Amino acid sequence: MIDSINAFGREDFFTYGLFNSILMILLFLGIAYILRRMIQRYVKRKQFSNEAFIMRMVRIVIYTLASYACLSLFKPFDSILGKLWGSAGILAVVFGLAAQESLGNMVNGILISTFKPFHIGDLVKVDNGEYEGYVVDISLRHTVIQTYENTRILIPNSVMNKAVLENISLSSSNANFLFLQISYESDLDKAMQIIREEAEKHPHYMDIRNAEEIAADMPNIVIRVIDFMDSGIQLRATIPSRSKAEGFAMLSDLRISIKKRFDAEGIEFPYPHRTIVYKKEEI
Structure with missing residues (x-):
């Protein structure tokens, strides 16, 4: 019976047959879920201050790879994905030119998360006090600062990485x-x-x-x-x-x-x- 189920759509749609493809999709999704949970536990155990930003990046990478693996099981998508890989260099150049500002913010967000000039909850002054407040979030594109007036300022990560920044929370003086x-x-x-x-x-x-x-x-x-x-x-x-x-x-x-x-x-x-x-x- 399994062979008859597997035979369904093998020639035109499923690379490994219907039953095997379903099992492999469940396997890929299960591995992605377990891997995400393991990384999440590791990040919590290490008490990274930018936990939300790190886990956001991890989810994007893991589920992108899992989606690619699942789509490759379908013959129509497999051929399309193969052509996309072949033209990946051209796509990377075009995408990079079209979204260089967004990519720059993402890269700078990763640098901020890695070198940690400030953490969520720190009180900072940016560009000699032009902006001042508490860091409440570090996203893929922006660092969010909450001011004393309880307003929120979204500063691109590329600006934060280049700005003259005073981390008041690192000082013991009040x-x-x-x-x-x-x-x-x-x-x-x-x-x-x-x-x-x-x-x-x-x-x-x-x-x-x-x-x-x-x-x-x-x-x-x-x-x-x-x-x-x-x-x-x-x-x-x-x-x-x-x-x-x-x-x-x-x-x-x-x-x-x-x-x-x-x-x-x-x-x-x-x-x-x-x-x-x-x-x-x-x-």
């Missing part, structure tokens, strides 16, 4: 810089004290001093006079937080609370002053 100006007539010491008090009250503020620094009464919030501007004194306060995301929210809140305290206690923000001198004409 310092946040608050820049303020006060007028020359304002009380400088009082202004610095207000900044410290408001920062220390904020829930995202973190004391990073060790026991020795606390015993020596070293300040956790460092405030420096960094410049004398045309209209006022430029201050920079270094305020630590638990994370950069919390630091961003903290600085936004502090600008509001410090402004209210300055208004209440007579500390002025500077603004340009101009003195106009009228020249009297002699008669």
Whole structure:
């Protein structure tokens, strides 16, 4: 009976007969499934940060090969696939020219996944802060960054691989810089004290001093006079937080609370002053 089933379509359609072809298709698909599961377990065990990207590439390669193997069992497709292999060089050139940007993004995605300049979850700055946020996905074409405003930026992998990139998550520092100006007539010491008090009250503020620094009464919030501007004194306060995301929210809140305290206690923000001198004409 198996021979009669195998004989069906052998001459025109099935290379190895109907029954054998079905068994071989199931075998190819089973091997593809087992191979994918083995690689997936290996990737999970090694805890690769770009697991989603790696498995996406693995699935494409495995199922492409499995599809080719299955189609080669059918005589009409076998002849077509043979001709495609014969013209593979020409197709590669044409396809490469037509999709060089997409291929470039894919290659750069593989390079990013291999050399790991950043991982999913890292906080990064791209091109001197033009883009800043957390890496949430690395796909075949794009790296996806989620900003502090909860928007998502899709940056082509070719751009990410060439860009000047600062991986903030690799740094142990969670310092946040608050820049303020006060007028020359304002009380400088009082202004610095207000900044410290408001920062220390904020829930995202973190004391990073060790026991020795606390015993020596070293300040956790460092405030420096960094410049004398045309209209006022430029201050920079270094305020630590638990994370950069919390630091961003903290600085936004502090600008509001410090402004209210300055208004209440007579500390002025500077603004340009101009003195106009009228020249009297002699008669």
